[in-house]
Amino acid sequence: MKLVKIIFWALVIVVILLTAVLFLAGGNRAAAATNISSTTPSYYAWNDADGWLNFYGSQTVTVYGTRVTGYATSSIGDLSLDCSTTRNGNICGVSNYGICNGTSATHNTDGSCSGADASGNLSGYAWNDTVGWVSFCGGNNTSQCPGVVKYGVTVDANGNFNGYAWNDDVGWVSFNCANTSSCGTANYLVSTSWRSTSTVGYLTSYIIDAGAPATLNSIVWQGSCGLAGTNLGFQIAASNSTSGPWNYLGPSGTNADWYGAPCSQSQTGGISASCPAPGTPICVNPTFFNNFRYFRYQVMLQSNLLQDSTPKVNNIILNFSK
Numbered sequence: 001m002k003l004v005k006i007i008f009w010a011l012v013i014v015v016i017l018l019t020a021v022l023f024l025a026g027g028n029r030a031a032a033a034t035n036i037s038s039t040t041p042s043y044y045a046w047n048d049a050d051g052w053l054n055f056y057g058s059q060t061v062t063v064y065g066t067r068v069t070g071y072a073t074s075s076i077g078d079l080s081l082d083c084s085t086t087r088n089g090n091i092c093g094v095s096n097y098g099i100c101n102g103t104s105a106t107h108n109t110d111g112s113c114s115g116a117d118a119s120g121n122l123s124g125y126a127w128n129d130t131v132g133w134v135s136f137c138g139g140n141n142t143s144q145c146p147g148v149v150k151y152g153v154t155v156d157a158n159g160n161f162n163g164y165a166w167n168d169d170v171g172w173v174s175f176n177c178a179n180t181s182s183c184g185t186a187n188y189l190v191s192t193s194w195r196s197t198s199t200v201g202y203l204t205s206y207i208i209d210a211g212a213p214a215t216l217n218s219i220v221w222q223g224s225c226g227l228a229g230t231n232l233g234f235q236i237a238a239s240n241s242t243s244g245p246w247n248y249l250g251p252s253g254t255n256a257d258w259y260g261a262p263c264s265q266s267q268t269g270g271i272s273a274s275c276p277a278p279g280t281p282i283c284v285n286p287t288f289f290n291n292f293r294y295f296r297y298q299v300m301l302q303s304n305l306l307q308d309s310t311p312k313v314n315n316i317i318l319n320f321s322k
Helices: 010-025
Strands: 002-006 044-047 051-054 067-069 071-074 099-101 121-128 132-138 153-155 161-167 171-174 200-204 208-224 231-239 292-302 312-321
Touching: 208 231, 292 312
Parallel strands: none
Antiparallel strands: 002 312, 044 051, 044 171, 051 071, 067 099, 099 121, 121 132, 121 153, 132 161, 153 161, 161 171, 200 292, 208 292, 208 312, 231 292
């Protein structure tokens, strides 16, 4: 058996990817450009008393896996969705409020939301200087709503807002004409490019020369998984020419899946539903990678749903036999 240790610039790329993931996650930072649709009428909500609320015009409203930031504009002034990203800056020290992404989340004075789950079920309170608090209640968890009539605001798998928020002075704020079956006469909704899903990045190695025809048996990676909910996997390509072809294969013998199961679970390779422990050998199917001199691999790095953590790869070790 021969161990070939490949230490290269993957760490630099992963750090760049991780930085991008963290930037998208909406941590304790200034608001980014909006991810609300710019297509009319996919950025309007409606209130019978005050008319249209424009969620795109201020270029500040942004939906994240943890919270919603920025402010919408209307005829009665801003609807501020987060105390840390108002038109006047961070006012959380004076009034702590915000919209969190998760029914059991708590808004903190630093602008973060503890207990957010990226479910698309929005909860908490927004603020307007004219009418006061606007309650988003608890998304689908309407048991949290005050009063007899239950309500909530959600973001579905297509990025469309649904449901109602409530204000004691002006009543319902509708986020989608489908709420009232009025789309034929008054077509509107608020739509975002955010989705309740993880972010995936890929790394591809340079050509690895085994020196002679060899069989690849397993992979060991060194680094860290990050927070719960992340994943990492490998696909392998083998050739007897430096020009390829490079067909990357997973456990099924196709590019549809990724090696991640430890050798203790499968000697011929399998997938893993979560990030495999660093330092643990991951077996591959040797029949796919037998009697080849040149090898390449791809690494799939998947963030958690909140998109605030991803695996970090330091080293890759390939185990060959000749």
